[in-house]
Amino acid sequence: MSYGHAPHAERSDGLAFDPTDPHGATHHEHVIIPKRTLMNVLLALLFFTVLTVGLSRAEVWAADYFKVEIPQWVNVAVAMSIATIKGLLVLLFFMQLKYDNKLNAIIFANCLFAVGLFLFFSMIDLGSRGVVYDWKKGEIALGGTGGVTRGSGDSKETVTGGVVKFAKEKYLAEWGPEKFERIKASVKHKHDHHADASTPNASRSVKGYTGALSTSAPATGGHDKPGGH
Amino acid sequence: MTTLDINNAGSGADGRPYHETYKPASHFRSKDEEFDAVKIGMWLFLATEVLLFAGLFVGYAIFRMMHPEAFRNGSHYLDWKWGCLNTIVLLFSSWTIATAIGNAQRNEQKALRRNLLLTIACALLFVGIKFTFEYTPKWSGWFFKFDPALSHYEASGQTALGGMFEYVEGYGGKRPGSLFDYPFADNPYEPMWWSIYYCATGIHATHVLIGVGLIFWLYLRARKLHFGPGHYNAVEIVGLYWHIVDLIWIFLFPLLYLVH
Known part of the structure; x- marks a missing residue:
């Protein structure tokens, strides 16, 4: 692929340019991304949007139709993988990181690394809380119980x-x-075709427009039992 | 930004357009150096933007792990069709502003102005859909007259704003925290889901509105021929801002709308 370059306007300030200056000549060339490339990226992004919605619907349908339990992490992993691909397309082409000064990409990668650290330490904390929750009883009531x-x-x-x-x-x-x-x-829309609603570990289809909360929280959990989860 | 001589807009000292006679700020040796500095500054700002949303994403992860039922319940009140439509609107607007940068680089002034206006139109459409079909009914129970969801619910007969909005009794009240007033919730942690939902999408929608202002500013300047092959710093960095807004939504959409 060849890219045209924006014509660099001549130096109009009359200052001499010293090519031996280590701070000179570091400029990355201006890139004009072809219209065709941008259009292809847009089409790819729209394709992945349809794909992520389609896979989410298909997963619900398959779990319902074949009466199998699909763990929740499948839903999250598929959706986040596709979102990452879409995010990379935006970063590389729309935000021009592919053609840009690498320093910009390094700044952003460091930032994403920090986000990863936040998530990582939060998750290992939560993942090990079950160890103490058996004896650490007592329910948290949202909005408080004290008025x-x-x-x-x-x-x-x-x-x-x-x-x-x-x-x-x-x-x-x-x-x-x-x-x-x-x-x-x-x-609230009832769905009577099967008794079970989704559980954290199994997807079940939801009928109706936006309602469908008929059999959500397990009757034994949350309200009257201690421990959040 | 560097010195912006509005009064001299459209015609430089010798009658040439602003972008042809543009000079960098005095502490830069060249326009290229200024361009690089402006861009690195913008990327540093974008990093802080990502860290702002990182707090919300981490909060989402923690509360979803602790109360998956509440998140599933809450998510089922959102309609993925509106979320998907808004995703497409934002992706399209990202493309129009990316194209606008190319227009400035090629001195295609008319296409530049058209693409900036298209981006503004998409941004307003995004916020319009969000407020009309998502926030308002959930917060208050008032549905827009032409909302397809309205036909699913029993009419209460109450209307407002000359019949443009209709009330559905018992639907609203899905508000965050202690404002929560929805009587049919099944999970005690549902208000937590709504807090995350309104915070994440509300901060995002605020960014979209700020983007509308910035892109309108670009449009006003583009009308005065401020941008062209010799100078397009502002188009470039506002474009970067707009793409990060799109990028955040790319992750918010599946996390909020496709949970089950």
């Missing part, structure tokens, strides 16, 4: 027992049980 106050004026209210539980009880009292169930049925 968080929210709103102002007439709508001021004190949240007790965690926000999720509080919201449910608040609307149960406001609507009454019959209306509560009716509205719940209208905004």
Whole structure:
């Protein structure tokens, strides 16, 4: 491939240029990336976008159809691999790192290394917490159990027992049980074709537009059992 | 940025366009040296941008490991179709601004202005989709009249803004933290998912809006023939900023929308 170069304007400041100066002549040439290359990169990016959505849908479909359990890490690994390829395409061609002064790429690579360190140490911390969680009991309630106050004026209210539980009880009292169930049925989509919903380790398809929370949290977990996970 | 002589825009001392008569700041020996310095500075800034989002990505990883059910529940309220559409819009805008840099390098002034305007249009479309079809219904229960999701829910009969928005009772209230007010949540950690979702996408959308301002600034300058083969530093570095905004979304999209 050949690339045209932007014409360097002549030095208009009249200063002499010293070729023996170690700080001189380090300039990387301006590259004009051909329109065709940019278009090909765009098409590749769109292809990978469709691919990642397609694979995500296909995984749900396959797990549902063949009644197999696909571990959650498959979902994450596939999606993140494709995102990394897309990110590299943007960095190399749209952001011109492929043609650019290598120092810019080194700056960015160092930054990504730092992000990797953050993730790594967070993960080894979390991965070993199970060792202590068996005896470290006690539930964390979001919004606190001690009474968080929210709103102002007439709508001021004190949240007790965690926000999720509080919201449910608040609307149960406001609507009454019959209306509560009716509205719940209208905004949450049931899927009756199988009893199980997804679990952290298995994908199950979700029917409906954006609802589908019918059988989410395990009945035995979260609410009444100690320990977050 | 270096000295910007707006009053002299479009015509240099001898009547030539700004980009032909452009001189670097006095502490640079040449325009090339200035170009390199400006670019390295921008890459350092982009590194801090990535570290800003790194906090959110690490928070996401930790809370998803601790409460996978809450993340799965929360993610199922998002519609991957809107996320996918917005991804395509942003990728296209990345291409238009990358092409705009080539236009400046080749002195294609008309195409340069067109590509900058297309990029702004895509950015506004992205934010428009996000607010109209995603944030507003989830936060408050108000749906845009032409939202396809509206047909799935029981009509409450309440409308606002001359019938442009319709209310669905019991849908809204999916807010973060102690603002959470959605009565049908099944997992006590769902407000945590919404905190991550609104923080990540909100900071990203703020970057998109800042980008709109920057690219509009480029457009105003391009109209005065500020950019051409001899000088296009601003187009180049705003382009880099815009690509990092796209890059962040490339990772946010699967992490938020494709979880199951």
